[in-house]
Amino acid sequence: MSDVIDLLIVGGGINGAGVAADASGRGLSVLLCEQGDLASATSSASSKLIHGGLRYLEHWHFRLVHEALVEREVLLRKAPHLIQPQRFILPHRPHLRPKWLIRTGLFLYDHLAKRGQLPTSRALPLLANANNPLQDSLDYGFQYFDCKVDDARLVVANAMQARQQGATILTRTRCQTAHRQDGLWHVVLEDINSGMRHQYRAKALLNTCGPWAQSFIEKRLKLNSPRHIRLIKGSHFIVKKLYSGEQAYLLQNDDQRIVFVIPFCGDFTLVGTTDTEYKGDPSAAAMDSNEEGYLLEVINACFTRQLSRRDILWRYAGVRPLCDDESAKASAISRDYTLELEVGDDGSAPLLSVFGGKITTYRKLAETVLAQLKPFLPEMAPDWTADALLPGGDISGDIGGSGTEAYAQWLHTQMNNYPWLPSTLLSRLGRAYGSQLSEVLGEARDMADMGPCFGADLYQREVEYLLEKEWACSGEDILWRRSKLGLYFAASQVEALDTFVGELTQARLR
Numbered sequence: 001m002s003d004v005i006d007l008l009i010v011g012g013g014i015n016g017a018g019v020a021a022d023a024s025g026r027g028l029s030v031l032l033c034e035q036g037d038l039a040s041a042t043s044s045a046s047s048k049l050i051h052g053g054l055r056y057l058e059h060w061h062f063r064l065v066h067e068a069l070v071e072r073e074v075l076l077r078k079a080p081h082l083i084q085p086q087r088f089i090l091p092h093r094p095h096l097r098p099k100w101l102i103r104t105g106l107f108l109y110d111h112l113a114k115r116g117q118l119p120t121s122r123a124l125p126l127l128a129n130a131n132n133p134l135q136d137s138l139d140y141g142f143q144y145f146d147c148k149v150d151d152a153r154l155v156v157a158n159a160m161q162a163r164q165q166g167a168t169i170l171t172r173t174r175c176q177t178a179h180r181q182d183g184l185w186h187v188v189l190e191d192i193n194s195g196m197r198h199q200y201r202a203k204a205l206l207n208t209c210g211p212w213a214q215s216f217i218e219k220r221l222k223l224n225s226p227r228h229i230r231l232i233k234g235s236h237f238i239v240k241k242l243y244s245g246e247q248a249y250l251l252q253n254d255d256q257r258i259v260f261v262i263p264f265c266g267d268f269t270l271v272g273t274t275d276t277e278y279k280g281d282p283s284a285a286a287m288d289s290n291e292e293g294y295l296l297e298v299i300n301a302c303f304t305r306q307l308s309r310r311d312i313l314w315r316y317a318g319v320r321p322l323c324d325d326e327s328a329k330a331s332a333i334s335r336d337y338t339l340e341l342e343v344g345d346d347g348s349a350p351l352l353s354v355f356g357g358k359i360t361t362y363r364k365l366a367e368t369v370l371a372q373l374k375p376f377l378p379e380m381a382p383d384w385t386a387d388a389l390l391p392g393g394d395i396s397g398d399i400g401g402s403g404t405e406a407y408a409q410w411l412h413t414q415m416n417n418y419p420w421l422p423s424t425l426l427s428r429l430g431r432a433y434g435s436q437l438s439e440v441l442g443e444a445r446d447m448a449d450m451g452p453c454f455g456a457d458l459y460q461r462e463v464e465y466l467l468e469k470e471w472a473c474s475g476e477d478i479l480w481r482r483s484k485l486g487l488y489f490a491a492s493q494v495e496a497l498d499t500f501v502g503e504l505t506q507a508r509l510r
């Protein structure tokens with residue numbers, strides 16, 4: 001990297017990683033620092049949907065929904081291994097929203113943007129039979145389509161693309177301070193593990209600190225924040241598969257909110273989310289007992305099978321950093337993003353801060369960020385990401401083909417290429433790594449070559465790949481972000497994995 005970096009990005013969630021991928025592909029020199037693991041904050045705590053946001057239509061956020069629906073198609077093509085179409089059933093509850101209102105909403109949802117890969121919505125009688133897990137009173141509904149995503153792996157895929165294009169990605173590295181001097185940013189980064197500090201100079205600074213965006217400006221840069229953000233906590237829980245079938249549900253609740261119920265990692269069901277004001281350290285956010293009770297009540301009012309707190313296997317919470325538009329209700333604050341540009345006295349050394357946003361719109365956000373930075377970095381190449389595959393997405397060699405169909409065909413070919421891989425393991429690895437599967441498997445020719453198994457179907461070869469190529473540094477990074485195998489691991493297996501990761505990391509440092 002040359003002495004002065006073009007763009008220094010603080011924050012390795014989806015927005016930071018997305019901008020790093022876009023900017024480095026335009027020929028800019030880029031450094032991204034992340035104080036924890038990639039996607040360790042909001043970007044691994046989402047509802048894991050690439051969606052327009054049907055309910056935002058009720059708040060008249062048409063532009064946001066349109067942009068998100070356009071992106072849904074783009075992302076489905078860019079990463080067909082990480083993003084899949086998801087069928088939703090929306091049971092009708094006459095006292096909450098009339099049928100005509102839902103029909104109108106779905107009509108708009110179908111037509112606000114061009115749809116190449118997802119079917120249209122339709123009304124649906126919900127017949128009382130063994131395949132219908134809902135209570136008999138919910139006898140009518142609607143079907144529509146959105147997409148689900150592996151949020152944490154989408155972040156890693158963007159970071160990998162950035163690295164392939166020459167960007168430097170430093171995890172476990174905090175931006176301690178930064179100040180302007182002689183038309184440049186002078187930035188101090190601290191390695192969290194060693195405490196070592198290094199100085200960098202950059203032409204432009206990007207603040208993608210998510211829920212820390214405001215405090216980063218005030219505490220680390222000692223500047224006034226142009227925006228105030230409200231932290232709104234959203235929590236989810238995971239239970240054993242609640243019903244058979246691959247459909248998800250969008251449940252309407254009496255408080256006018258909605259709750260998602262989504263098939264998760266084959267054997268589980270994901271339930272969420274909540275909307276509660278949050279004060280305090282975003283990294284300490286956790287689901288509380290009220291949120292748990294609230295979600296259980298919604299489920300038990302709609303499904304035949306009744307759940308209790310004992311059924312909950314895993315909980316996670318994230319904090320939405322939403323620009324304060326003074327709405328009284330947390331659920332009514334816009335999910336749109338806001339960019340704020342601030343420059344030094346001589347008109348150079350821009351600071352661009354990102355407030356709010358959605359995973360769904362990260363790519364578009366990155367384009368907008370770079371358009372705003374263009375006057376300061378005029379040598380950057382034009383927009384390019386809409387038609388480019390993410391690492392692992394190269395499964396048909398053709399971005400114009402249907403992502404879903406191409407993925408199914410590709411997986412079939414892999415079964416022939418690796419007949420020795422058990423089909424469940426191949427399915428998981430295919431979804432996680434896409435066309436990078438061959439890199440993960442390396443020279444392995446049979447299961448013995450995969451090395452010892454740590455539990456579930458996690459073998460040493462995959463662990464080594466994650467440590468070497470995907471910035472994983474701990475058992476937690478591997479079990480809860482690069483994969484969700486933590487759902488299957490016993491405490492003793494976690495311990496064995498942690499020991500192995502610790503030893504390998506130490507050996508590398510020597």
Ligand SMILES: Cc1cc2nc3c(=O)[nH]c(=O)nc-3n(C[C@H](O)[C@H](O)[C@H](O)COP(=O)(O)OP(=O)(O)OC[C@H]3O[C@@H](n4cnc5c(N)ncnc54)[C@H](O)[C@@H]3O)c2cc1C
Pocket residue numbers: 010011012013014015016033034035036037038039040041042043044045046047048049050051173174175176208209210211212216220232233234235273317318319320354356357358359360361
């Ligand atoms: C409950 C919930 C559900 C959601 N569901 C969806 C959904 O289904 N679909 C969708 O599209 N969107 C969804 N969203 C929104 C989406 O998750 C967020 O908009 C997105 O993840 C924000 O990404 P980010 O990169 O801005 O922030 P983050 O992912 O929070 O990343 C910010 C990063 O900055 C790092 N950082 C902070 N300070 C420093 C520093 N000084 N030095 C170095 N690093 C620093 C943090 O460690 C953090 O990793 C949801 C959000 C929540 C909370």
